[in-house]
Amino acid sequence: MVEVRLENLKKYFDNGRVKAVDGVNLTIKDGEFLVLLGPSGCGKTTTLRMIAGLETPTGGKIWFEDKDVTYLPPKDRNISMVFQSYAVWPHMTVYDNIAFPLKIKKYPKEEIDKKVRWAAELLQIEELLDRYPAQLSGGQRQRVAVARAIVVEPNVLLMDEPLSNLDAKLRVAMRAEIKKLQTKLKVTTIYVTHDQVEAMTMGDRIAVMNQGKLLQVGPPTEVYLKPKSIFVATFIGAPEMNLLEVSVKEKEDSITLEGEGFEIPLSSDFKELLEKYIDKTVVFGIRPEHMTIESVSSLEHVKRSTTIEGIVDFIEALGTDTIVHANIGSGNIIKVKLPGHIPLEVGSKVKIVVDLDNIHIFDKNTEKAII
Amino acid sequence: MNDETKFMLKKLIFYTFIFTVVAWIVIPIIISTLYGFALPRDYYDPKKILPTSFTIKYVKTLLFTLGALDGIKNSVIVALITITISFALGIPAGYAVAKFLFPGKDTIKLSIVALRMFPIPVMAIPLVVLYIKLNLIDTLLGVALAHTAMALPFVVLITSSIFAGVSTELEEAGMVFGLTRFGSFFRITLPLALPGLAAAAMFTFVMSWNEVFVASILTLSHRTLPAQILSIMAGASGGAAPDYYKFAAAFIMILPAITFIFFARKYLVTMWGITLK
Numbered sequence: 001m002v003e004v005r006l007e008n009l010k011k012y013f014d015n016g017r018v019k020a021v022d023g024v025n026l027t028i029k030d031g032e033f034l035v036l037l038g039p040s041g042c043g044k045t046t047t048l049r050m051i052a053g054l055e056t057p058t059g060g061k062i063w064f065e066d067k068d069v070t071y072l073p074p075k076d077r078n079i080s081m082v083f084q085s086y087a088v089w090p091h092m093t094v095y096d097n098i099a100f101p102l103k104i105k106k107y108p109k110e111e112i113d114k115k116v117r118w119a120a121e122l123l124q125i126e127e128l129l130d131r132y133p134a135q136l137s138g139g140q141r142q143r144v145a146v147a148r149a150i151v152v153e154p155n156v157l158l159m160d161e162p163l164s165n166l167d168a169k170l171r172v173a174m175r176a177e178i179k180k181l182q183t184k185l186k187v188t189t190i191y192v193t194h195d196q197v198e199a200m201t202m203g204d205r206i207a208v209m210n211q212g213k214l215l216q217v218g219p220p221t222e223v224y225l226k227p228k229s230i231f232v233a234t235f236i237g238a239p240e241m242n243l244l245e246v247s248v249k250e251k252e253d254s255i256t257l258e259g260e261g262f263e264i265p266l267s268s269d270f271k272e273l274l275e276k277y278i279d280k281t282v283v284f285g286i287r288p289e290h291m292t293i294e295s296v297s298s299l300e301h302v303k304r305s306t307t308i309e310g311i312v313d314f315i316e317a318l319g320t321d322t323i324v325h326a327n328i329g330s331g332n333i334i335k336v337k338l339p340g341h342i343p344l345e346v347g348s349k350v351k352i353v354v355d356l357d358n359i360h361i362f363d364k365n366t367e368k369a370i371i
Numbered sequence: 372m373n374d375e376t377k378f379m380l381k382k383l384i385f386y387t388f389i390f391t392v393v394a395w396i397v398i399p400i401i402i403s404t405l406y407g408f409a410l411p412r413d414y415y416d417p418k419k420i421l422p423t424s425f426t427i428k429y430v431k432t433l434l435f436t437l438g439a440l441d442g443i444k445n446s447v448i449v450a451l452i453t454i455t456i457s458f459a460l461g462i463p464a465g466y467a468v469a470k471f472l473f474p475g476k477d478t479i480k481l482s483i484v485a486l487r488m489f490p491i492p493v494m495a496i497p498l499v500v501l502y503i504k505l506n507l508i509d510t511l512l513g514v515a516l517a518h519t520a521m522a523l524p525f526v527v528l529i530t531s532s533i534f535a536g537v538s539t540e541l542e543e544a545g546m547v548f549g550l551t552r553f554g555s556f557f558r559i560t561l562p563l564a565l566p567g568l569a570a571a572a573m574f575t576f577v578m579s580w581n582e583v584f585v586a587s588i589l590t591l592s593h594r595t596l597p598a599q600i601l602s603i604m605a606g607a608s609g610g611a612a613p614d615y616y617k618f619a620a621a622f623i624m625i626l627p628a629i630t631f632i633f634f635a636r637k638y639l640v641t642m643w644g645i646t647l648k
Contacts, residue, residue: 052543052547053546053547054543054546054547073546073551073552074543074546074547075546075547075548075549075550075551079547080547080548081543081544081547083540083543083544084540085538085540087538087540087541087543087544089541089544089545089559089563090541090563091562091563100548101548101549104548104549104550105549148548152548152549158547
């Protein structure tokens with residue numbers, strides 16, 4: 001088990017025309033579960049394949065502890081990988097699939113048998129050992145792939161969207177199981193996914209990537225509550241964070257955000273933070289669950305708040321939650337997520353309470369967070 | 372017309388079709404086999420359609436006196452050399468076409484097929500001249516090389532589609548779990564491609580077995596079976612052979628192919644039973 005360090009890692013395709021990975025610096029701590037999160041084509045899988053040695057970097061270095069592995073072939077890195085398609089070898093039985101990495105490393109026969117049974121027991125596939133992959137379901141093949149990956153006790157465990165081919169119910173179950181397994185084995189794990197729920201629930205830390213660049217790295221709650229850019233803010237969270245273009249106005253002693261047809265008064269302590277942006281346009285962001293509707297429910301533990309008036313435009317009743325779409329003026333819709341069933345009618349006037357401790361303000365040009 | 376008669380009619384049409392196809396293939400085989408063993412008086416008797424008395428005399432004469440047995444031996448040797456060389460060259464090429472991106476890939480693929488456009492008779496004289504210079508004329512290796520040239524484009528195309536069917540992730544998994552690139556090819560991809568490769572080998576074998584033109588012009592004393600049969604039938608030793616010799620020759624030509632399929636069939640079906648996915 002090792003610490004993995006990526007140093008200005010680059011991968012260009014087509015003579016530099018496509019920058020799949022563009023200067024990634026990242027340290028994955030020993031025993032950590034790091035999730036590489038991003039939309040498809042953001043370079044996360046290419047990064048993973050470079051760590052595996054299946055792809056040669058255009059530039060930069062990859063370190064396992066103090067060993068430079070940048071140009072080492074995969075077999076000399078002592079890594080394991082769970083592939084998106086599982087890549088369980090169809091011409092071998094489940095037993096042989098799991099035993100294969102050990103056979104290549106020339107373990108004695110009794111030890112191979114012991115380790116294979118240990119891994120099979122962990123993944124609960126003991127009774128499938130004599131079968132061929134064609135006789136297994138998707139979920140079972142997935143388990144075989146994971147068993148094969150952990151049996152060698154790898155330095156680093158790499159997972160490339162391993163759950164994306166499973167049905168929704170199985171995915172949730174496997175999510176918990178893989179996370180528990182990783183905690184038990186304490187193996188450094190790099191997990192690639194485009195599913196923000198997987199990232200939030202499994203990762204010790206999340207690294208968000210887009211267009212070959214690393215945008216933000218941090219624990220799930222930090223990435224969720226303190227996004228550093230508009231991209232991260234909108235990529236994580238469902239329903240998405242509400243974004244509104246507003247201009248910052250100074251009124252006597254306080255600050256107001258003015259949008260088309262609406263105003264959001266802020267408390268005076270925002271003055272210092274927004275001083276440089278007075279009379280300029282910024283992007284205001286607020287997550288649906290950081291608001292509530294007065295007279296319907298109240299936000300707990302809210303220290304500072306402000307209210308906006310709006311008219312109910314549409315209601316999504318999800319059972320556990322209700323998402324209220326409110327028109328706050330000139331067709332600007334914001335979504336408010338409230339727990340439980342909310343007896344509201346379309347067209348009724350509401351007062352929306354905004355938790356000022358959880359608002360986000362982004363620079364319009366750089367799309368970077370100001371608050 | 373009710374549903375039942377409709378169903379019966381459909382079935383009738385279906386079986387008629389199947390019967391026609393099977394008859395089209397099987398009847399000539401049965402007829403030539405029967406006539407191959409017929410006595411001349413039966414064959415020439417206008418009152419008889421099928422012969423009733425048989426002899427193995429003509430098949431025996433063809434095989435042992437007229438050199439068909441040597442022809443069979445030569446044909447097998449040529450086919451095996453052809454398979455060996457065309458696979459040794461065609462598998463790496465097919466693999467490269469299937470798995471790698473390289474400049475000019477499409478052009479290469481197209482020119483591989485385009486080469487087969489040239490009719491072989493056009494190349495016959497230069498080929499013979501070249502073979503005389505290289506001392507390859509009238510050798511089995513020479514015929515095998517010519518057959519390799521004919522089979523190679525197909526071997527490349529067939530194997531490339533076979534390798535494209537084996538998921539790259541399976542091979543990469545091999546590399547991640549401790550194999551070299553070559554090791555992964557030999558222990559993961561090759562076993563999975565085996566059924567397809569066996570089919571490609573059969574194709575090559577049959578092509579070489581049936582090829583008569585090149586074999587005839589390039590050899591004189593070391594003839595493959597079709598070339599040998601042709602020279603006997605066309606009357607290399609003065610005058611065309613009688614009909615019952617021709618049927619006996621047809622039987623000799625058919626027999627190995629049928630025997631091969633008969634034994635290989637079960638094995639092939641089992642191999643294709645393994646899914647690649």
